[in-house]
Amino acid sequence: MSIGVVKAHNIPNTPRVVNADPIPHGLDGPRFMSSPVQLDDPPESPSQRVDKSRQRVRRMFSSIARRYDLLNHLLSLNIDRSWRRFTTRAVPPVAGEAILDCCTGTADLALEYDRAGQGRSPIVGADFCREMLVLGRDKIHAAQADERVVLVEGDAERLPVPSDAFAVVCVAFGLRNVQDTVRGVDELIRAARPGGTVAILEFSRPRGKILGRLYLAFFRHILPRIGQAVAPNADSAYHYLPRSVLQFPDGQEMLDLLASRGLTGLEQHPLTGGIATLYVGRKPAALATAPVS
Ligand SMILES: C[S@@+](CC[C@H](N)C(=O)[O-])C[C@H]1O[C@@H](n2cnc3c(N)ncnc32)[C@H](O)[C@@H]1O
Numbered sequence: 001m002s003i004g005v006v007k008a009h010n011i012p013n014t015p016r017v018v019n020a021d022p023i024p025h026g027l028d029g030p031r032f033m034s035s036p037v038q039l040d041d042p043p044e045s046p047s048q049r050v051d052k053s054r055q056r057v058r059r060m061f062s063s064i065a066r067r068y069d070l071l072n073h074l075l076s077l078n079i080d081r082s083w084r085r086f087t088t089r090a091v092p093p094v095a096g097e098a099i100l101d102c103c104t105g106t107a108d109l110a111l112e113y114d115r116a117g118q119g120r121s122p123i124v125g126a127d128f129c130r131e132m133l134v135l136g137r138d139k140i141h142a143a144q145a146d147e148r149v150v151l152v153e154g155d156a157e158r159l160p161v162p163s164d165a166f167a168v169v170c171v172a173f174g175l176r177n178v179q180d181t182v183r184g185v186d187e188l189i190r191a192a193r194p195g196g197t198v199a200i201l202e203f204s205r206p207r208g209k210i211l212g213r214l215y216l217a218f219f220r221h222i223l224p225r226i227g228q229a230v231a232p233n234a235d236s237a238y239h240y241l242p243r244s245v246l247q248f249p250d251g252q253e254m255l256d257l258l259a260s261r262g263l264t265g266l267e268q269h270p271l272t273g274g275i276a277t278l279y280v281g282r283k284p285a286a287l288a289t290a291p292v293s
Contacts, residue, residue: 050243052179054155058129060237061105065131067231069106071238074230075223083201083276084112084172090269091199091280093117097167100191101125102156102184103174107136107149109201113168114145121167123149126159127174157183163289164193172201176248185261194285198263199278204250206274215275219245254279262287 064071072080093099093113101110104125113123127133133151140149154160156171156178169192171184178184188198206212219242227238249257254277255266263281270277 050240050247052177052244054128054179057177057179060233060240061129062131063233064227064231064237065106065129065135068132069108069135071227071230072108075226079272079275081108081112083271083278084109085116086269086271087170087172087199087201087278088112088116090278091168091170091197093121094167095120097121097193098165099123099168099170100159100161100166102159102169102171102188102191103127103177104136104151105129105132105174107133107139107151109170109172110136110149110151111139111143111145113170114143114149119145119148121148124161124166125149125151126154126156126161127151128153128155156187159187159191161191163190166191167193167196168199169196170199170201173203175200176202176244181249182257182261185258189261189263189283189287190289192283194283194288196283198258198281198283200254200258200280201276201278202248202250202254203245204254204270204274204277205246207251207270208273211273250277 061068087109093116095117099110099113099117099121101107101113101123104110104127107125110123110125113121117123125133125136127136130153133153136151140146140151143149152160156174157180169188171188175181175184175188185198188200192198206215223242224236224238227241228236231237251268251270255268258266258279258281262284264284265280265282267280268277269280
């Protein structure tokens, strides 16, 4: 079965859209395993840098895809929905202009933007994990948004989308997983049109003493157990989660990184005591990609 190719409306040269694909026969067959799961992967020690190799990250999300939404809402007590809603309000769609949701997963933020824009903006969701995209495609279909929200398979370090094309480029809980963070940020900026907005929603470390301690205890000791019980996987995805968050730049460090890549008008919005933060910046005209002659 080949992957269907459909062009996203109003977005030239956007390949490998999966919305039009027939529903696969099952997600567990060899066709959907990007690589065999290593059952004897050793658990990582907390002092090690977290392994964000593409193969590992993709395999991890493949294996938890079916339980991903459930766990997201369960572990955050549904607060994750309000964070995405906040994002669409802080960085609203521009009617008629395209939106890119990088690392779209099961398309929650893409669909939130579709609701926020009342269907007036074409939306592209990109992700390199097909199992997540297939679930996202079903949600888009259920929301009768197939005409407006298309999904493309692609790596955040080499997004399969044109440059300078999107009024809003967003990513929710995805950038942290990208192997080369700077390259991921550069790709978000490349896809945004001059004057467009880049919005990055990501977990962060709460600064308050009490909340900080409670959060760390929950994140390190309780969340991995619940995660592993509800979505058993060989890649310790819910051990990876706290470790990847604790090793990822947040707050001013993230703003400095975004400024160093050329974004301007930077803002940060800590959410729920700083458990998550929305970072927002504008792409100046000077960063427009020169047209290829
Ligand atoms: C934690 S999920 C977030 C999904 C969604 N944005 C949300 O808000 O629920 C992270 C997603 O990023 C995707 N991802 C991680 N690294 C990626 C990469 N290098 N290129 C494309 N997608 C990537 C994973 O496949 C996964 O679907």
